[in-house]
Amino acid sequence: MTQTEMQVARVVFTRGGVDESFHAVHLAVVDAGGALIASCGNPNLITFPRSSSKPVQALPLALAAPELPNDELAVACASHAGTPEHLLAVLRLLERSGSTVDDLRCGTHPPFDAAVAAELIRAGEAPTPLHHNCSGKHAGMLLSCVLNGWPREGYTEHSHPLQIRIRELHAELGGVDLEQVQAGTDGCSVPAFALPLDAAARIFAGLAQPSGEYAEAVERIFVAMTAHPFLVAGPGRLDTTLMPLVPGLVAKMGAEAFYGVGLRHSPRGPLGIAFKIMDGGERARAHVALAVLEALGIPLTPELRALAPATLHNWAGREVGGVRVDLGLAFTH
Template sequence: MTQTGTQVARVVFTRGGVDESIHEIHLAVVDAGGMPVASCGDPDLVTFPRSSSKPVQALPLALAAPDLPADELAIACASHAGTAEHRLAVLRLLERSGSTVADLRCGTHPPFDPAVAAELIRTGEAPTPLHHNCSGKHAGMLLSCVLGGWPKEGYTEHAHPLQVRIRELHAELGGVDLEQVEAGTDGCSVPAFALPLAAVARIFAGLAQPSGEHAQALERIFAAMTEHPFLVAGPGRLDTTLMPLVPGLVAKMGAEAFYGMGLRGGPRGPLGVAFKIMDGGERARAHVALAVLEALGVPLTPELRALAPTALHNWAGREVGGVRVELPLAFA
């Protein structure tokens, strides 16, 4: 079905004309029908989308709450930065299920936004679970439990009915058998599901052109993420900056340098894209995303190119190296 074994893509960081660091990437592109369009490396590579799975994890919520405001659906899909706007959206979602911050089982980490993190240090305050980038997803899961008639207790466990359903949705939307969806545990304690790259690309193609029994809910997720890109990530982060610059694009980052994109209006029609940078080198992610979009016919404006500079400068402002992308896409 796919061109397994084609040449991997690479992002190469150079210094003084010498290749200093190399990131290898596997990538899959599929059309709205789930058929392969292009690939680099192994499109059947089984890997964890991590937070790129959040639109799927939010689907039970979108199905159960068709009137949920778009900003609250967006925060349920988010890997947010912990700003006040993000935290308030999470609190509104918690209130709907009669839950509080104490019910969140995501844990706590310093907020991703440097200004918010610095303010906590200045005031001597400790971060709370609200600052965790996954708190919106967890708040959405709590509401899904209430609306689905499931217990909130144990909602992060693999055997909980909500997580069983989310695994089934990964298989359904990815076009694979349930046995092909492997399970681990994510950094925020919910199950993390691994599946082939091409299957994740199908999930994002399904966001770009929803069809089937979940079409309306998927369309609402697409609209929520693209209309509220700030809530999906935050200041200066790739999802937030990229989506407004490419009309019809939904994009979601995942930990360890995974990325998923659904492109609605490109010259090749609706497409789904998924790629994994194998060493987890997240600095290469924007370079790959832009190179793929350009290869698929999206013109790169100066604003887009600025997201992935090709020149490297040191702290004194001197140009000391560069970045090049090698993207040997094999088209089907």
Template sequence: MTPQAGQVVFTRGGVSESVHQVHVAVVDPSGGVTASCGDAGLVTFPRSSSKPVQALPLALAVPDLPDDELAIACASHTGTPEHLAVVERLLARSGSTVADLRCGTHPPFDTGAAADLIRRNEQPTPLHHNCSGKHAGMLLACERNGWPREGYTEHGHPLQVRIRELHAELGGVGLDDVRAGTDGCSVPAFALALDATARIFARLAAPTGELAPALERIFGAMTAHPFLIAGPGRLDTTLMPLVPGLAAKMGAEAFYGLALRETPRGPLGVAFKIADGGERARPHVALAVLEALGAPMTDKMRTLAPAALTNWAGREVGGVEVTLPLEGV
């Protein structure tokens, strides 16, 4: 029988206003599920939580790549000047330019950076896309592996074939268990069971085998450069420095992956999916998971997911109730 799913309930005036169902899988370095709630076998898309895997061919092909450039290849960045400078440096390594990026274009997520573009009467370019670092890294991985840069986003391209294989290998599943769609930035998005994605993050927390040096470098790059992984006010950037030994990566539609090195149980990988894609519930689930796994809660951490809801006038108008029946904790 499937364990009971978790819930995040937003209330107003004592009445439940919104309910978000949560599925969680916690995996140890041996690959075993040690705790879960909801459906640990739920097949879903990690979306950008896959970026550490998508950066693996780059880390393997360029073992001397600076940490900040490896971090930006794992990032869903907010388009600040600091982010763009690192992406441009990474692009230049393969002799590529912004015109070679196939991620599409959107305004910077950072409101200050977006306002600066408007003030200068400039249009955003693919460089401002939150996935431009990943795409720049993919172009360099292609160049170093002797694969064509043209068509690097296509499902049949050697790079994307390899990335799918890595999802299967790290997730401990067969290749047929890794289903494919297309992401918002045009590269393949791979769907697999929630516990398989948690297994990937457990391997990131405690690397073993041939991939260990590259995984170790990715973990180190993410934790050394939390600002590059996301940006001002974003959960990854704020949370990682507050939890020793944590590499965290958010994905669209309220997915989250966490690689934890320092818990009372040792290293763990966590993946959770908020079923309705309600991203405002994500920090509440992340903190509840961390607390359940023994991470010390600080006042600064609790500010990321306040229990009280206030309106624009600063009045308390409601609250947030989190129920996370993690079996095995």
């Protein structure tokens, strides 16, 4: 076992006092200047933020549309649940670019919100691309193309000017060379960019304390997401429930158990946090998020603790086990 492997954080699920299973976690925390101040595991791990990249993917839109309403900017950053509120905001974005649902290239899946999905079934209706959790991002991309004079056709392709610009912004905001930003394809067909974990944390530190030439637009993204947490995710989902409970916190989940957090107020000043749960175990995400917030000096209220219960109950309501986080956060200064 290497030293890095020994330092990896773990979320451990227990039963009857026995450790039954665990999730390994790499984590990086940076300050407002982008310096690494704490980590678990490998802070240079190359990984895909997936949908945690959506604030960066929305930045060309924020720059090109300074008067865009906050709710529409928020849904452009969203992995939404497909509720009527989400769909209306996406439709407003599409209308601004003269686009329709047929122009979305995200594909189709059932709404994340179980009640909405059930209602579609009862009505005998099939989901459309509008229900896709990334439809707001795609509608924002179509509007960004129109406002920047780029073609809407092929907007999901790696060679499209919008996607080239988004890759550049990942490098700029992450404080790395462009060559360090690797490219794959996301579940919604746009490019997914992989970069070092501490670079992703710098992106979220920049959301917490915007600076530089993009500061005004980045601040608008922070305001939009924190003012409309419901539009960023939806009922019962971590982004939506966490942001209102910690003033000055912006958060965005990504697929395969990535998470990014910008913390505007902490005993150590503005911070950016990024972590990757290596087996993609979504159930561990809230436990890690709360553990790192507590380690950074954020008091955990009962409402916060309720997001990641420390005890496990079976279907009969009996307590059968627990969850603990072996964080071992190592501070560099």
